[in-house]
Amino acid sequence: MDVPEIVEEIIELLLSGLRDTDTVVRWSAAKVLSSVLERFSAYEGDGSWHGGCLALAELARRGLLLPISFPKVVPVIIKALHYDVRRGPHSVGSHVRDAAAYVCWAFGRSYYHRDMKSVLEQLAPHLLVVACYDREVNCRRAAAAAFQENVGRQGNFPHGIDIVNTADFFALSSRVNSYLRVAVGIAQYDGYLYPFVDELMGQQDSSLGIIHVRSLNFQLNHAFWTGVFRRVDKSLRELAANAISSLVKFKPDYFANVVLEKLIPCTLSSDLCMRHGATLAAGEVVLALHEGNYVLSTDKQKMVANMVPAIEKARLYRGKGGEIMRSAVSRFIEYIARVQVHLTEKIKRSLLDTLNENLRHPNSHIQNAAVEALKHYVPAYHLSTENKGVNDITSRYLEQLTDPNVAARRGSALALSVLPFQLLARDWKSVLLKLCSSCAIEDNPEDRDAEARMNAVKALMSVCRTITDAGKFSDLFSEEDGISLFLFIRSEVMCSLFKALDDYSVDNRGDCRFLGFKSISELHNKENAQNDQIKSFFDENLATNLVGGIAKQAVEKMDKIRESAARILQRILYNKTIFVPYIPYREKLENIVPDEADIKWGVPTFSYPRFVQLLRHSCYGKYIISGLVISIGGLQESLRKASLSALLDYLQSTETEGQNDSREFSLSTDILWVLQKYKRCDRVIIPTLKTIEILFSKKILLNMEAQTTIFCAGVLDSLAIELRRSKDFSKLCAGIAILGYISSILEPINVRAFSQLLTFLDHRYPKIRKSASEQVYLVLLENGNLISEERVDKAVEIITETCWEGDNEEAKNKKLQLCYIANIETEQALKATPAELNKIIQQNRATADENASYSSLVGSAGF
Numbered sequence: 001m002d003v004p005e006i007v008e009e010i011i012e013l014l015l016s017g018l019r020d021t022d023t024v025v026r027w028s029a030a031k032v033l034s035s036v037l038e039r040f041s042a043y044e045g046d047g048s049w050h051g052g053c054l055a056l057a058e059l060a061r062r063g064l065l066l067p068i069s070f071p072k073v074v075p076v077i078i079k080a081l082h083y084d085v086r087r088g089p090h091s092v093g094s095h096v097r098d099a100a101a102y103v104c105w106a107f108g109r110s111y112y113h114r115d116m117k118s119v120l121e122q123l124a125p126h127l128l129v130v131a132c133y134d135r136e137v138n139c140r141r142a143a144a145a146a147f148q149e150n151v152g153r154q155g156n157f158p159h160g161i162d163i164v165n166t167a168d169f170f171a172l173s174s175r176v177n178s179y180l181r182v183a184v185g186i187a188q189y190d191g192y193l194y195p196f197v198d199e200l201m202g203q204q205d206s207s208l209g210i211i212h213v214r215s216l217n218f219q220l221n222h223a224f225w226t227g228v229f230r231r232v233d234k235s236l237r238e239l240a241a242n243a244i245s246s247l248v249k250f251k252p253d254y255f256a257n258v259v260l261e262k263l264i265p266c267t268l269s270s271d272l273c274m275r276h277g278a279t280l281a282a283g284e285v286v287l288a289l290h291e292g293n294y295v296l297s298t299d300k301q302k303m304v305a306n307m308v309p310a311i312e313k314a315r316l317y318r319g320k321g322g323e324i325m326r327s328a329v330s331r332f333i334e335y336i337a338r339v340q341v342h343l344t345e346k347i348k349r350s351l352l353d354t355l356n357e358n359l360r361h362p363n364s365h366i367q368n369a370a371v372e373a374l375k376h377y378v379p380a381y382h383l384s385t386e387n388k389g390v391n392d393i394t395s396r397y398l399e400q401l402t403d404p405n406v407a408a409r410r411g412s413a414l415a416l417s418v419l420p421f422q423l424l425a426r427d428w429k430s431v432l433l434k435l436c437s438s439c440a441i442e443d444n445p446e447d448r449d450a451e452a453r454m455n456a457v458k459a460l461m462s463v464c465r466t467i468t469d470a471g472k473f474s475d476l477f478s479e480e481d482g483i484s485l486f487l488f489i490r491s492e493v494m495c496s497l498f499k500a501l502d503d504y505s506v507d508n509r510g511d512c513r514f515l516g517f518k519s520i521s522e523l524h525n526k527e528n529a530q531n532d533q534i535k536s537f538f539d540e541n542l543a544t545n546l547v548g549g550i551a552k553q554a555v556e557k558m559d560k561i562r563e564s565a566a567r568i569l570q571r572i573l574y575n576k577t578i579f580v581p582y583i584p585y586r587e588k589l590e591n592i593v594p595d596e597a598d599i600k601w602g603v604p605t606f607s608y609p610r611f612v613q614l615l616r617h618s619c620y621g622k623y624i625i626s627g628l629v630i631s632i633g634g635l636q637e638s639l640r641k642a643s644l645s646a647l648l649d650y651l652q653s654t655e656t657e658g659q660n661d662s663r664e665f666s667l668s669t670d671i672l673w674v675l676q677k678y679k680r681c682d683r684v685i686i687p688t689l690k691t692i693e694i695l696f697s698k699k700i701l702l703n704m705e706a707q708t709t710i711f712c713a714g715v716l717d718s719l720a721i722e723l724r725r726s727k728d729f730s731k732l733c734a735g736i737a738i739l740g741y742i743s744s745i746l747e748p749i750n751v752r753a754f755s756q757l758l759t760f761l762d763h764r765y766p767k768i769r770k771s772a773s774e775q776v777y778l779v780l781l782e783n784g785n786l787i788s789e790e791r792v793d794k795a796v797e798i799i800t801e802t803c804w805e806g807d808n809e810e811a812k813n814k815k816l817q818l819c820y821i822a823n824i825e826t827e828q829a830l831k832a833t834p835a836e837l838n839k840i841i842q843q844n845r846a847t848a849d850e851n852a853s854y855s856s857l858v859g860s861a862g863f
Helices: 005-017 023-038 046-061 067-081 094-110 113-133 137-153 160-166 175-187 193-201 234-245 252-266 272-291 298-305 307-313 322-339 345-359 364-381 390-400 406-418 421-439 450-469 479-501 517-530 532-537 540-553 559-574 586-592 604-616 618-632 637-652 660-677 682-697 706-722 729-744 749-762 766-782 789-801 808-821 827-831 834-860
Strands: 085-087 090-092
Touching: 023 046, 023 067, 046 067, 046 094, 067 094, 067 113, 094 113, 094 137, 113 137, 113 175, 113 193, 137 160, 160 175, 175 193, 175 234, 193 234, 193 252, 234 272, 252 272, 252 298, 272 307, 272 322, 298 307, 307 322, 307 345, 322 345, 322 364, 345 364, 345 406, 364 406, 390 406, 390 421, 406 421, 406 450, 421 450, 421 479, 450 479, 479 532, 479 540, 540 559, 540 618, 559 586, 559 604, 586 604, 604 618, 604 637, 604 660, 618 637, 618 660, 618 682, 637 660, 660 682, 660 706, 682 706, 682 729, 706 729, 706 749, 729 749, 729 766, 749 766, 749 808, 766 789, 766 808, 789 808
Parallel strands: none
Antiparallel strands: 085 090
């Protein structure tokens, strides 16, 4: 709201009164400060706190706040530096903290060093806590600026210059950098470590109040308020857990004996945010102590080992927030496995059951956390020969690959991908067979899940890599087993991956279509370098399928997939460690895909002209055209223009070389292959038909002599299948347009196309009938060989005067008349009753007699 001008005049009078020569006046005016301090009450709103801070800053700047008042003012400013009010799903207070930093800045400019020495010692830790750990960038920068101002104007301050250089304006712009780098750089100096730890742990400072002011250590307990609907900043707690682990190296004993003992009880807190943050922080601290070569005592290890069972006993997975706790517990198990904390056999089984339960959870974040934990947990606790349940681990995950529960299939595939060699080598063939079958599209449509298949592809590659890379376990894996493995990879694994490359069930799962091809080629060729006998496992056919399949992805419609595919081809062609042999036309491929890192393959105008050149080589033509039609016939205009332009330039560039016919011939053959390969697959057929329509409109593929008839016949065969009972409007329109183009050529095939075109004149969709009539009209104007010359006018009259979007019965009668005129026997005409046929014949005879009499009249008149 607008503040009346009289308010400013009154404030000016009060401030001037503090300088008055009369004691009574100064005493009256001095009541301003006490009134301002009354604004800093736990029962006041954030507006009072903000206004009070601004008032104190103005008093300090004018020299009206005497040093004798510091004992009253400084505690209030410290409270304001940590002010944070929870209001439902939000918190308010950033403007108050910013204003409090402004007060500290004003102090540095207004007072002598002797007056500010003790004040600065009190304010410095709080300013740096805000500068490093406040969630708002403006507050972090304001606190750092206030600290810098005090260091610069108040004389020497311990390590002041170094801290100012560390916490500069740009370093504090990133929250991650502030937490993990700036804070660590400052914590090494005396007097700052403990305030920083307290800030992260959430210790309550009673001097700061408990109603409106957040605790000094707020981050792990972020969003600590009551209410059914709560907004929880999970990422901030995760960052705070990482931040507290980065401070362990300064005082390992303190973290092991004090911090860890405080965190473990907090994992059972009734508040979700507190127990989640404490669980993450406890794991991070344990791992950081281990990395610093600090060995936990037996009692501490026992406390850590019992933490997860205590959480499960308290049933803290239930209700809102249970998913967050599951993820945190999985991460904690990962950390204790990396540290190899001593566990009893009962706890080992309990933690494995916890991870298995999390693997079946539908939340992908929980599954990923469980998989990462399992990767470290199984080698740490379940590989000993004394463990009787080792063999059951692999078999359990194999059984779950066919579980009706989709989440179980996803998680079990991911679990197999991280199992160690010792478990996989015992029954590697069964594992690979199960994974290969899991990569295929499920027969039952209700069971189909793209993510489960994607995880199976990842697991398949990971298992192959684990088994083939583990040469040191020769006692578990003989040379005969190695040869059998590579024969199996060649015959089964590669086949499954090639099928997965053509899996388009979900269009945003592009990575599952070409995931792992580079790794498979590395597996084969790594053995090639070691044993010449293995070279027979990788041949030219396999290399062609590998490169062609990836090149197909490089010309499709998704930018990220095209870029990824091109970069995979780069890795295959230019791998300095492993040479991939038998690649056809390798030099041509290297010209198309140069070994440069900064190429923007996702830009259509750059990538399409390059990959279209692969159409010259028959071994890659079918792959390229099957991907290219998706772009040319797609909905995205810019992509369609770029891909079509590249194809037309490729075809037109051959006119000077005398190869135009051969390239059109190859293109037509490849298109017919696509129509046969993807029969009844609208994802490919519709854009292919649109591509054919575009090429026909540009007079391409219609002048290939004998090949034109063969190509058109193949297209008509495909249209007869694809358009029958189709309900897709775009598919029908494209097919009708193609029929119109084929009907207009002079080849004998035009009669067949025209008869197919006429069948759409009585289609159940009015727009399709209209579109077909327009094509029939154009055909009659362009091709006079379809209907005798004396009947053309009657046919044109029927087409132009009939309302094809009107009554369907009328459209059927008109269509029968056109078929009779064109001497075409349609299925409907064959089923017509004698009365209907006689009526049509009489109508056409009357027209013919009328025309004949008119012609004789004109002739007798001498014209």
